[in-house]
Each structure stands twice: as structure tokens, then as C-alpha cells.
Amino acid sequence: MSTFQALISSWASELSIYEKQEAESVVSWLLEHHLGWRRTQILDEADVSSFPQQLFGDFERLKTGEPIQYIMGKGPFYGRDFFVSAATLIPRNETEELVHLIIKENPEAGLRILDIGTGTGCIPISLALEMNNPEVFAVDISEEALEVAKKNAEALNAKVTFSTCNILTQTPEVTPLDILVSNPPYIPEQEKAEMHKNVLDFEPGLALFVSNDDPLIFYKEIAKKGKQLLKLGGKLYFEINEKYGIQVAELMNELGYTEVKVLRDLNGKERIAAGRR
């Protein structure tokens, strides 16, 4: 028998798609999921013969590049675990920063909020649970994603009203809003070549990609709709592609939004655009 430390290093060395440290974290995460293992047990003996069969199956899935969150069916976001499925994007750290900003900038009670393109529901559910008694709505074009979002709201005891909506052709009936937020699809198809296989092969294209001809289509439509949906003085928050900060700010300015700002994330990338109607 060897220690967990040795086992983790050995299994991690088989996950060629990850850097060493990330591979070790992912293996630790899998052991924790199946065995209730804790990092403090790193020097304990690991009795591989007692491991459940599914752990080995899941390790095989990891080797194909499948993200650990899809294998476990859940991923962390803003201090809580969210169910994920093949129909939803895995919640990202950058989006936690967007949620944090909205919470920090809007302490008032009873605000009406809409999230467009909700995926797992990580944004509206976190806002519903962290803000001061807000009324929260969320839409997505994907029925399957909405099923996951509803399951998350129920599991986390958050009150969010979900509905199906194609934001490019429909306008949700939720006026008047104080806050409109969206992390829409924003990767032009031509950037596929630069992306990791574990995103491309497993995450839903519907959540990620826009056509090369009109990469800002969602920002334009949502900002336009924001002019009808938001109260005067209401706020629009976008997560953005780091390459399009200036263009998103320009289109918001052209539509008459005020106090338009583009903010960098913890990695120094322009990741959030915000303004006021």
C-alpha cells in the first residue's frame, strides 16, 4: 500500500491535459467526492482495493479531459455547490466577481433583478441569497439548463422566477427592473482553435459561441432591451470578453447609458462592463 500523497501524484501524472498542481487538485477532489477524503489525511495509507468501483470509472472519464464538475455533477460558486449538466456552463470565478460587485454596489432592499442566459442559475440564486430581499427573475433559451437552475434554486432554498426566453427575439415581461445582469455567449467561433479541449468537447456550444460576423449581438440586444426593462437610474451589468471591453462600453454609451465603466478581474483582464439607464 502507498500513501494518499503517492497515489495522488501517480494518478495526477496520468492527466496530461492539466498542469501538475491542477491535476493533483482534481484527483484530490475526486477522492474527496467518493471517499469523503480530506487533505489532512495525505500521509495515511490509501487502500486502493477498498475504493468504490465508480471512482475508477470516474478517473477514466477524467483522463478523457471531461471536467471534474461534470463528472461529479456539481461545481462551487460563491460559497455554494451548484448542480451542473451537459446543458449548462460550469460556473466560473470571473462570474463570482460580477456577482460580488452587484452585491457590493446594491445594498438597498427589495430590488427587482433579471439575469439573462442563466445556465445553472448561479447568478440569480447567489443574488437572491446574498442581497437584501430582492425579487429575482432569470431566463434562458435552454429548457434543459432551466431544469438544472430550478433544481439548484430548490436545493439552495432561493426564490427565483425562471422562464424560457430567446433574448434575441423576445422580451421578458418583468418591468420595471432595478438591475439587469447577463453573462451571455461571447466567444466568436474563430476563437475555438485557441480553446482547451476540455471546454470544447464538453461544455455546451450554445452557452459559449457567437458568430464571427456579429460577436456583440447579445450585448446589443440586451442593452437595447435594458432601455425598456430598466427603471430610469437602473443598472446594467455584463460579463464581457476581455477583447471587447471598449466596444461594449461604446455601444452602451451610444444607447444613452451613463456612468459606463469597464472593470478588470483579478487576473487583470477586462471582464465586466456596467452602466446606468
Ligand SMILES: C[S@@+](CC[C@H](N)C(=O)[O-])C[C@H]1O[C@@H](n2cnc3c(N)ncnc32)[C@H](O)[C@@H]1O
Ligand atoms: C455564458 S453562459 C452563462 C451561464 C451562467 N449565467 C453563468 O454565468 O455560468 C450563456 C447562457 O446563455 C444562454 N443562451 C444562449 N443563447 C440564448 C438566447 N438566445 N436567449 C437566452 N439565453 C441564451 C445559454 O443557454 C447559456 O446558459
